[in-house]
Every structure is written in C-alpha cells, then in structure tokens.
Amino acid sequence: xxxxxxxxxxxxxxxxxxxxxxxxxxxxxxxxxxxxxxxxxxxxxxxxxxxxxxxxxxxxxxxxxxxxxxxxxxxxxxxxxxxxxxxxxxxxxxxxxxxxxxxxxxxxxxxxxxxxxxxxxxxxxxxxxxxxxxxxxxxxxxxxxxxxxxxxxxxxxxxxxxxxxxxxxxxxxxxxxxxxxxxxxxxxxxxxxxxxxxxxxxxxxxxxxxxxxxxxxxxxxxxxxxxxxxxxxxxxxxxxxxxxxxxxxxxxxxxxxxxxxxxx
Amino acid sequence: xxxxxxxxxxxxxxxxxxxxxxxxxxxxxxxxxxxxxxxxxxxxxxxxxxxxxxxxxxxxxxxxxxxxxxxxxxxxxxxxxxxxxxxxxxxxxxxxxxxxxxxxxxxxxxxxxxxxxxxxxxxxxxxxxxxxxxxxxxxxxxxxxxxxxxxxxxxxxxxxxxxxxxxxxxxxxxxxxxxxxx
Numbered sequence: 001x002x003x004x005x006x007x008x009x010x011x012x013x014x015x016x017x018x019x020x021x022x023x024x025x026x027x028x029x030x031x032x033x034x035x036x037x038x039x040x041x042x043x044x045x046x047x048x049x050x051x052x053x054x055x056x057x058x059x060x061x062x063x064x065x066x067x068x069x070x071x072x073x074x075x076x077x078x079x080x081x082x083x084x085x086x087x088x089x090x091x092x093x094x095x096x097x098x099x100x101x102x103x104x105x106x107x108x109x110x111x112x113x114x115x116x117x118x119x120x121x122x123x124x125x126x127x128x129x130x131x132x133x134x135x136x137x138x139x140x141x142x143x144x145x146x147x148x149x150x151x152x153x154x155x156x157x158x159x160x161x162x163x164x165x166x167x168x169x170x171x172x173x174x175x176x177x178x179x180x181x182x183x184x185x186x187x188x189x190x191x192x193x194x195x196x197x198x199x200x201x202x203x204x205x206x207x208x209x210x211x212x213x214x215x216x217x218x219x220x221x222x223x224x225x226x227x228x229x230x231x232x233x234x235x236x237x238x239x240x241x242x243x244x245x246x247x248x249x250x251x252x253x254x255x256x257x258x259x260x261x262x263x264x
Numbered sequence: 265x266x267x268x269x270x271x272x273x274x275x276x277x278x279x280x281x282x283x284x285x286x287x288x289x290x291x292x293x294x295x296x297x298x299x300x301x302x303x304x305x306x307x308x309x310x311x312x313x314x315x316x317x318x319x320x321x322x323x324x325x326x327x328x329x330x331x332x333x334x335x336x337x338x339x340x341x342x343x344x345x346x347x348x349x350x351x352x353x354x355x356x357x358x359x360x361x362x363x364x365x366x367x368x369x370x371x372x373x374x375x376x377x378x379x380x381x382x383x384x385x386x387x388x389x390x391x392x393x394x395x396x397x398x399x400x401x402x403x404x405x406x407x408x409x410x411x412x413x414x415x416x417x418x419x420x421x422x423x424x425x426x427x428x429x430x431x432x433x434x435x436x437x438x439x440x441x442x443x444x445x446x
Contacts, residue, residue, distance in 0.1 A: 006358065007426070007427050007430045007431075008423060008427065008430075008432075010424045010430055010446065011404055011426055011429045011430055011433065012411065012412075012426070015404065015405075015407050016407065017407055017410070038434075041431055041437050042434075045386070045433060045436055045437045046433070047441055048383065048385075048386045049386055049390075049401075049405065049423050050380065050441075051383045051386075052302065052383055052386065053383075054294075054301050054302065055299070055301070056294075057293060057294065057297045057307070057310070057311055057314065058307075058311060060311070061293070061297075061311040061315065062293075063313060064315055065286075065289055065293075065314075065315060065318060066286065067320060067374065068318075068322075069282065069285060069286055069313070069318075069322070070281070072282055072322055073282050074281060076282060078342060102430075133283070133284070133286075133287060133392070135290070136283065136286035136287050136289075136290055137283065139286070139290075140286060187365045199302075248343040
C-alpha cells in the first residue's frame, strides 16, 4: 500500500502540485529510508531536467502561422460572402481613374468627419475591447503587409482598419506601404487606413512627407484631397516640390495648384 | 477587461471567428514548442510540428466539443502530429552536441561546466528512454497541467498517468546512473 502511495504522490510532490492535506502524508512516507533514498535520487534527476533550456522559437514560426491563418480567413470570407465578392468586383470597376477621384474624395472626407466625432472608436461596433485580440491582429497585419501577393497586402491593410488603437509598429508599416508598395491599390488602401489616425501627429507627418515621393496621379490627387479636408498648411511645401517635377500630369498639376490656393 | 478562456476562444474559432486561433497560438506556442523540443531536441523540427498542430486545430475545429480542457485537446493533437511525423519519416537522429542549459547568476565556471555536463547527460538519457515514457515526463513538467488532464492526453486514468510518470522517472534515473558508470 505504501509503495502505491509513494508512486502516486512522488511526482506531484516534486512538481509542487500536491494538496496540503496529502503533503503531510507523503512526508511521513519519507521516514522510510528506502523511500527517502529513492526520492532523493528522483529529486536530483528532476532538478537536472529543469536545467534543460528550451530555446525561443524563431520569428519565422509566427510568420508562417499568421500567413496560414490569414489565408484561411480570406478563404472563409470568399466562401461565405458572395455579396462581398460582388461588391469587390463593383469596387474594382469603380476604381477606374475617371470615377475614382471623386469617390475617393467623398470617402476620405466622410471617413475623416466620422472619426472626428466624439465617439470612442474602440466601442464603435459594440464588441468588447480585447487587447489580446488587437495584439494578434497587429501581428497579422505586419505579416500580411510583408507578403509578395498584392491581395495579401490589401488584406493586411483591411485587417489594420479593424484595430481600434494601433501602435507605432503598425503605423510605420502602413507608412512604409504608402511609400514603397509597388501596387497602387495597396498604396491607396494604406492612405484610406491612415486617415483613421490623422489625429496622430506621426501619421500626419508621414502623410505629408510622402507627398513629394508619390508618382501615381491617383495617389497624388488622393493626398491633395485629404490635405484639403484636413486644411493642412504643412503640406503646401511638399506639394510645391511635386509641382516642380516635369513629369507631373497636367490635370493633377491643376488640382494641386487649386488645393494649395484653398489651403492658404 | 475579462480574458476569454481557452475553451471559449476555441468555441469561437469553431463558430467561424477564425482570428481567435491567433490568440490561442500566442498563449500556447511556447508551451507546445517546449513539448516538442523536449521530445526531440531539434528546434526547427519542433517549429514545424507546432505549425502542424495549429493547422490541424483549424482543420478539425468542427470536432471541438468544448467539454474537457482545451490544453488536453491541444496536447492530444500534438501527440498525434508527432506520431504521424515519425511514422512517415522514422525516428531521426538528433545531434545533441549543442547543449543549451540554464545558467544560474551565482554559478562559478566549474558549476557551469558541471551543469552543462549534467544537462547533456540527461538529454542523452531522455533520448534513450522509450518515447511514451519521455512523453509522460515532459507533460509532467508542465505544472499547469493536472494529472487528470495528462491522463486525458494519454488516454488513461489520472492514477495511471501518475504511476506512468513515476515509472518513467525511475527508468530515466537508472539510465542516467548507467551512463555515469560507463
């Protein structure tokens, strides 16, 4: 009987998970020299096992996981939302330059005005704020923005829009996307996402700084509309730099000149 | 702010809220990696196996009932993943020359060397241990897992899990002694 008790309790005692009531009983068993010796040997091996250092998993493990998860989420959305698919197609059609300028302006101004309302953004959809979810979503955003596929990067920007309060890492990633992404739709989506945080000085500064670096007419006009909506005087100088570029589209040039006049 | 339990999160994943799996991954990735690492002492293989576990949790999310502990369900999956991997690839030799060991702040160099030798010895001894025994010992090292949960993972009762762990430690001790003598 004692041997059975010893076998049942020794490991819990070593782990420190034995109940107080059982502890005393087990310690009594150790009065027996045989159990005492056995337990001392167990303790020694157990202690050495504690010395095994488990290395930290690499960041690639996280990247791969979030990539797989992102894929699965995207697949699920496609499967379950034919209406959204239809809307996406419609949006792609509407993104044709002749319609895009006007619509984007409306969306950006509307978005900005909505966000300046005195409503805490984190409770906008009535869900419980969960910082753990936000952290995971931020990781997902950062991973998706690094992907080769433009669709994945768009997905990343779309995930960023769901974050109530973004940290500097996500802001930097969105600004990097705005400045470096080879795909114009992704850059446009990044601007749209960044308009959610225009109250953040870093975001405003980043948007202003990106003005002279933009070569796509649609991005140039979108930024002009945004700066006009924000009445951002600091954007005048970067727009002037843009005007000096000989390759600047004539229509865009006129738009920017008009924007500068309106901001002044 | 109330933190959702693992079970509640997994039920959300099951109902289609897939990004909640990201939370479960963040909560358990290190523990799971530690489990695999202590089973094979191979970091890159352990990372692959962690991935496989979460892919499987995602794939078979509809089978999650919410009864019992999530931890036990996750480790049962981990066990199956490991079994499938070895069935497909065989038990591969792991190079144990790079021994990683914990250093205590006040260790002298001599104590550090002894610690390193001991850890190397125990790692070799664990690799000689039958994999089921190694498994129960590694699981026993997770204090947050009750023996009843370990029993669920192994498919036996709580008492049987305790006895198995005890016997595995006894065998490990004998292997270590044998290696010290030779």
